[in-house]
Amino acid sequence: MLRIHFGWRDVQNVRLAQQPDPLWELMCAVCRWQTGQGPLEFGHWRRETAGRLTRDPRGARALDMLRAFVPTAGYIPDLLTPPVTGEGLEAGLESVRTTPRGRLESELTRLSEATPPPGGTRGPRVPATASATLVTALLRDSFHALLGPYWQQVRSSVGDDVAVRARSVLGGGTAALLDSLGPFARWNPPHLEVDYPTDRELHLEGRGLTLVPSYFCWRRPTALADPGLDPVLVYPIARQPLDIVRSGEQRLEQLLGRTRSAVLTDVASHRTRTTTEVAHTLGLAPASASYQVGVLRGAGLIVSHREGKHVAHSATPLAFGLLAGNGQTFRRGSKAWSLP
Incomplete structure (x- = not known):
């Protein structure tokens, strides 16, 4: 404890x-990648990623090398998760890149001396020539390989x-x-x-x-x-398996486009949603979120009304009927729309 x-x-x-930390997510994803934990939650992600890595030798090589720095249990160097939560991937990578040499050597020495957990095995050895620049490159390439397609x-x-x-x-x-x-x-x-x-x-x-x-x-x-x-x-957090989320969104994307389908799904997942909330959750510029909401409203998929100082958006029954094809259930009042 x-x-x-x-x-x-x-x-x-x-x-x-207020949003996921890219490097903390990467550390956890590398562990899930190696252990096979959560077959329902992460099984499809592992299978899809494995297939994609066969076509991405750079990402596959980076991930294989990064495993040396991220054991499945025990000590993981703190320098891999710098205190820049909320500032995005590049800010985190820059913090890693500028790690003082003394700290880098101290944490990597501790990692190399760590005892494997009972029943476990030591992963690949930390490269003797490891530098902050090398670690930064491994983190960047591994993030795009493991998390890039799923980040939204x-x-x-x-x-x-x-x-x-x-x-x-x-x-x-x-x-x-x-x-x-x-x-x-x-x-x-x-x-x-x-x-x-x-x-x-x-x-x-x-x-x-x-x-x-x-x-x-x-x-x-x-x-x-x-x-x-x-x-x-x-x-x-409570999560829905990525295969369910992605398969539904892929069908919607064919009809509405990626950004618009994401906006509609986000609005339908809440009782009401402001444009600012949509923009923050999806990582959109406020003007872009406002435009997409306006298009969906014009198509009869979203209605808007004022709540105090804010304009709140909610999905229409037509939208729920459309979204029912993504394998999720969206509830409004006493009625639920879901895949038959």
Whole structure:
């Protein structure tokens, strides 16, 4: 168990990342790639990615080398997940690229000396010539190989989780947010008791805690190894298998186009949605999101009305009928539209 100790300043400084962190997702995805865990949730992703890697030797080579830095259990160098959550892939890669040589050597030495878990095997050896530039290149190529084709779906799923957590904050403050992390964590003031593979004590000491929702995190949260770094807790979200999401969206894309189908799916997945929320979840410019919503409204798939200072959008029955072909069930009131 990981026991995180809170002071009153820490409770005031609990933060929730608003979107997935690319490098944390990559670390978790590399682990899922190697272990075969979650056959329902990740099986199609693994099979589809394996086929794509046969046509992408650069990505396959990068992923094979990156496995040396990301064991399936035990120590993973903290430098691979720098504290730039919310700033995107390139900001994270730049932070890795500028890692001081001393820190790089220290963390890679610790990695090479780590004992494999019981019943496990040590992965590929860390290259003797490893540099921050090499690691950065491996991360970039592996991200595009493992996560690039799925990033929109990952963002959407994380956005849904963030919306749920945000509502808990509005209803009950920080305590409700920490309570919402069950069943893999329990808020027992002044401690957050987290399901964790080893026993650890983490004292926040006024630094607060950043919560990072993750699609590829599996079964239990993960955290940085060095207690001296800014505290982060990465936790698994509720997810829908990517094969269901992608197969449905591919059919919609043929009819509406990729961006427009994503906007319609996002709006239909919520009671109401503002243009700002759509843009944030899908990573669109506000003007682009507004344009796509306008086109869908003109086609009779979205209706809009004002709620206070905001204009809220919701899907029409025609839209739900169209979306029923993607294998999901969308409910409005007492009626549900789903695949027959």
